Amino acid sequence: MAAAADLPDGLVLDGELVVWAGEGMSFEALQQRAAAGHLSAPILAQELPAHLIVFDVPQVGGQEVLQAPYAERRARLEQLFTDHDLHAPWALCPETEDPERAQEWLTSWTRVPGVEGLIIRGTEQRYLRGARALYKVRRRDSTEAIIGGITWDAGPAADAHPGPLRRHRPAARGRAQHAAAPDRRAGAGRAPAVGGAGARVGGRALHGVVGGRGHRWTWSWSSRV
Known part of the structure; x- marks a missing residue:
């Protein structure tokens, strides 16, 4: 909550909250942080710091930008990180339009525990609330059974x-x-x-x-x- 002081008023960010533990992202550590009481929360915040990986901005300056194309929202997001010098625990999700670079990311970054793959979206795409409008490419397919x-x-x-x-x-x-x-x-x-x-x-x-x-x-x- 203290990190929110770095952000301007009227801003809404869309991202994923993660906890880095050891050499990868730990969902168990994230659950531990979420379930912490008022006594243990400050201690866990030091031992298991959380980060928000930001990949979209639905609202800026109190005004919704849901109908703006994604390319415009991305430009606003990058400018936000530059203007306010945002750093950890804030992280801007990397992006590329180069297929070869994306393939390299899919191969190398997914070696890190917790990183499943890539998200693909169109530059003209609007922000669709409550809809799965993104295409996720996983490096590995898995089937779960009891x-x-x-x-x-x-x-x-x-x-x-x-x-x-x-x-x-x-x-x-x-x-x-x-x-x-x-x-x-x-x-x-x-x-x-x-x-x-x-x-x-x-x-x-x-x-x-x-x-x-x-x-x-x-x-x-x-x-x-």
């Missing part, structure tokens, strides 16, 4: 009398570790232990349901491209 599994100890009459849930081991890269055939891969995650009556009740409730018709779990995939 995968769960249930196992239980089955005896000869398991179809009629399913056994209790088997003592779990950490899930590793989509495969389950079993006590009889352990491997050395790092665990990706694990659930709380289930034992005793809970294991027996869970085994009966899930038997014949998991993996078949009437599956009680909801599956959801999220792909970012």
Whole structure:
């Protein structure tokens, strides 16, 4: 908030708040700053300083410039940084019209943790509120999934009398570790232990349901491209 004193009145900036930690941007550190109380906030501000990477200016001097083409808004933004000698925690997002330079940025800058790629927009483009009017080019495509599994100890009459849930081991890269055939891969995650009556009740409730018709779990995939 103290850095806002460097800005003129009637100004609205559009950008992204980031926290630099180590050799990259840390979303976890940003969440930590956002959740800080009034006692810890000043301490974290010193330990985990935040920066605002600015890439647009919807309002200048109390007047909206939403209908002005992006090239004009960018010129105003650059002039603002020059006139007021803005520096950290303010950062003007770099920009280029050179495809070769953009390709070099996409290759080299995305090695930094937290930098995903480039944003492309037209020089004549107006500022569209509430709309995704920008084209984002990521260096890497990723798919996120939550995968769960249930196992239980089955005896000869398991179809009629399913056994209790088997003592779990950490899930590793989509495969389950079993006590009889352990491997050395790092665990990706694990659930709380289930034992005793809970294991027996869970085994009966899930038997014949998991993996078949009437599956009680909801599956959801999220792909970012």
